[in-house]
Amino acid sequence: MKTCLNCNSAVRDNDKYCRNCGCKIQSNSKYILINVLIIFSIIELIGLLALFLASYMITK
Amino acid sequence: MKCLSCGAEDIEKDDNFCYNCGHWTTKGYSFLKDEKNINTIKKGAIFKQNTRIGFLLVLLSIGIISFISMLAIRGNNLFAPFTYLKKQFTNYVYGYNTSIIKTDNKYSNVEISDYNEAIEFIKKDFQEQSYICNKDADVSLIETNLQNNYSIPNVSFCDITKIEAEKIKNVVTKMYDLFPNIKDGLTNITITNANTKEEYIARFQPMYQFVNINENIKDYNKINKTQILLNSYYFLNEEKLNRPLTDIIKDNWYVKDATFESTIAHEMGHYISFVLLLKEYNLNNITFVTKDNYKIFDNIIEEYENNVLSNKLLDDSINNYNKKYNIYTSKEEFAKTISDYAAIKDKKGNINAEEVIAEAIHDYFLHGNNMQKSSHEIVSIIKDKLGM
Numbered sequence: 001m002k003t004c005l006n007c008n009s010a011v012r013d014n015d016k017y018c019r020n021c022g023c024k025i026q027s028n029s030k031y032i033l034i035n036v037l038i039i040f041s042i043i044e045l046i047g048l049l050a051l052f053l054a055s056y057m058i059t060k
Numbered sequence: 061m062k063c064l065s066c067g068a069e070d071i072e073k074d075d076n077f078c079y080n081c082g083h084w085t086t087k088g089y090s091f092l093k094d095e096k097n098i099n100t101i102k103k104g105a106i107f108k109q110n111t112r113i114g115f116l117l118v119l120l121s122i123g124i125i126s127f128i129s130m131l132a133i134r135g136n137n138l139f140a141p142f143t144y145l146k147k148q149f150t151n152y153v154y155g156y157n158t159s160i161i162k163t164d165n166k167y168s169n170v171e172i173s174d175y176n177e178a179i180e181f182i183k184k185d186f187q188e189q190s191y192i193c194n195k196d197a198d199v200s201l202i203e204t205n206l207q208n209n210y211s212i213p214n215v216s217f218c219d220i221t222k223i224e225a226e227k228i229k230n231v232v233t234k235m236y237d238l239f240p241n242i243k244d245g246l247t248n249i250t251i252t253n254a255n256t257k258e259e260y261i262a263r264f265q266p267m268y269q270f271v272n273i274n275e276n277i278k279d280y281n282k283i284n285k286t287q288i289l290l291n292s293y294y295f296l297n298e299e300k301l302n303r304p305l306t307d308i309i310k311d312n313w314y315v316k317d318a319t320f321e322s323t324i325a326h327e328m329g330h331y332i333s334f335v336l337l338l339k340e341y342n343l344n345n346i347t348f349v350t351k352d353n354y355k356i357f358d359n360i361i362e363e364y365e366n367n368v369l370s371n372k373l374l375d376d377s378i379n380n381y382n383k384k385y386n387i388y389t390s391k392e393e394f395a396k397t398i399s400d401y402a403a404i405k406d407k408k409g410n411i412n413a414e415e416v417i418a419e420a421i422h423d424y425f426l427h428g429n430n431m432q433k434s435s436h437e438i439v440s441i442i443k444d445k446l447g448m
Contacts, residue, residue, distance in 0.1 A: 006104030015079040022077035022084065023106040031105065034112050041119035048123065052130045054141040059191055 005031060061085070136191055143192040156257070156300075159292035161189050161218050163252045167271045169280070175348040178283045179213045181271060182247050182347075186214040193218035199225045206249070210236050214248040219296055227321045228290070235328045235425060241446040242335045244344040247285045257293040258308070261323045264288050264330035267346060267361050282349035284357070286334070288327050294320055315399045315423040315432075322426055329421030333414060336445050337369045367406075370413035373445075377420075377437040385433070397434045398423055417442070 002011045005028070009020035017024055061071040065083035076088035084092060091097050101107070130138055143160060150158050165185055172178050193216075202225045203215040210232070217225045232249065236242065254260055264287075271283035294300045301320050314323065337360060338344060346357045363369060378394050391411045395403040402419035406412045420438035423431040431439070 004104075004106075005109075006106035007101065012079070017077055017079055017082035019072070019075040019077055019079050021101045021104060022082045022088070023101070023104065024082065026106070031109050034109055034116060038112060038116050038119065041116060041123060044123050045119065045126065048126055048130065051138065051141055052134065055134050055138050058140045058144045059137045 136188060140192050147192065154257070156293060157219065157296040159218060159252050159296060160192055161186065161216050161250055161252050163248070163250050163285070163287060163289060164268070165270070166273060168273070168275060170271050170283075172271060172281045172283060172348070178271075178281075178348040179247070181283060182213050182285060185270075186216050186248065186250070190216060190218055196222055196225075198222045202226065202229045205229070206232055209233075210246075211243045212246050212249060214250070216248065216250040218251055220251060221298065224295060224298070224301065224321075228295075228324060231321050231324045231425070232328070235325055238425065239332055239443075239446060239448070241448060242332055245286055245335050245338060246331060247287055247345075247347055249288045249290070251290045251292050251295050254289070254291045254293060257291075260289075260291055261294050261320055262288060262290050262327045264327040264334070266330075266334045266364055267357075277349065277351045277354050281351075282354070284346050284349060286331075286345060286347065288324065288331065290324070310400070313400045315402075315419055315426060315435075317426050318422065322422065325425035326418045326422040329418030330414060332421060332442060332446075333370050333373075333417050334364055336373070336442065337364055339445070340369065367413045370417050373438065373441055374411075374413040374416050377434070377441055380441070381434060381437045384437075389434075394434050395419075397432050 002013070002025070003009065004011050004018035004021060004023060005026065006023040007018060007021040009018055011018060011025055015025055061073065062069055063071050063078035063080060063083060063085070066078060066081040068078055068080035071078060071085055073087065075085050076091045077084055147158065147160050167181075167185075170181065172181060199217050199220060199222055202222075203217055206212055206215040206229060217228065220228075228249075254263075266286055268285040268287060269282065270285045272280040273282065275282070305314070305318055305320055305323075309318075314326070318326075338346070341356060341360060343356075343360075346360060349357055374391065374394075378389060378391060381394065382389055392403055395411050395416045398416065398419045399422075402416045404412055404415055417438055420431070420435035421442070423435040424439045429436075
């Protein structure tokens with residue numbers, strides 16, 4: 001049986017919303033994807049800053 | 061029970077929210093009145109996820125704005141680290157220092173309306189590549205002086221040592237001093253990578269089709285480059301230059317006392333031969349190609365490649381030589397007095413007149429009036445034709 005990601009209450013197969021907290025029932029994958037994208041975005045920002053600084057060092 | 065909002069059946073008495081539309085039930089209404097229950101829900105993963113989505117969007121926005129700002133500040137230089145890493149990787153793979161400057165870029169669908177625009181385009185192509193170069197101020201000054209003093213649109217000694225740049229400058233300067241009337245023909249002198257590492261030390265290329273080569277000449281003007289290429293395998297790798305030339309080239313191949321740098325004088329000898337051909341057509345260069353001149357330029361290149369003028373020069377030189385010294389000398393014997401390279405034969409087994417002329421000029425560069433008598437005859441005719 002599935003559980004609600006928000007409150008961990010039991011969720012029946014055909015339920016679209018949690019009967020306990022009212023949140024929309026969704027799979028784990030979206031949750032994981034968002035976390036992965038956040039990590040990539042932080043790495044990207046750090047990388048961009050490193051690129052910017054390196055461009056000064058190399059072309060001085 | 062039925063849902064108050066969507067009418068879904070089978071709502072149970074313990075349900076706070078409708079399973080179908082998420083609307084609160086009667087019990088849910090009481091449930092939500094208690095703030096503790098609301099706080100508990102907000103601490104759930106879904107709400108946190110929604111907050112994270114907002115955070116992600118903020119991060120992405122910051123990233124995009126940062127990138128655009130950095131690009132506006134640094135321009136192409138922002139990508140210099142990638143070119144630098146590529147250069148290091150290439151050097152590692154090849155096992156020697158290589159050049160980042162490419163002389164074989166091609167462009168299409170470019171509107172060029174006159175010679176000056178063509179020259180500016182050539183300069184721009186090199187400038188856009190050279191941002192990663194080791195910017196030794198003295199080398200940059202040498203490049204600029206050669207460009208300005210001898211009307212060469214681009215001189216690129218990217219990553220070369222100052223000592224080597226000075227040596228090359230001395231060769232080029234001396235050649236223009238010896239033959240002042242040869243300006244305006246060259247578009248660039250560039251250190252670049254040869255196709256194979258020892259393909260050449262230096263090379264003269266009379267025509268490199270650079271811009272709009274496949275377009276119809278009636279629609280687009282074209283640009284050619286006339287260039288002297290210096291092989292990075294030698295000129296960017298000091299340990300190669302510190303060896304005697306005879307380590308890689310057999311004795312007597314070039315004229316006596318030849319060095320790596322003096323081979324540039326040999327290539328400028330080819331350039332001088334090309335200039336003489338241009339002067340036959342009252343031209344200074346073949347850089348800017350239009351529908352009015354492209355056939356003439358094609359004729360020039362064909363004549364150059366078939367050694368039409370250089371054979372005539374050589375024949376005249378030999379005749380003068382034979383008359384002066386009251387002897388008979390064959391073409392082969394004549395060439396052999398200069399160097400083995402001068403005496404090489406083409407595919408048809410004939411002496412390559414272009415190489416004889418280039419080596420004669422090389423001889424003159426190295427030895428001045430102490431050059432071979434055969435070289436002297438060639439150089440005299442060349443000077444006469446250049447109006448010197």
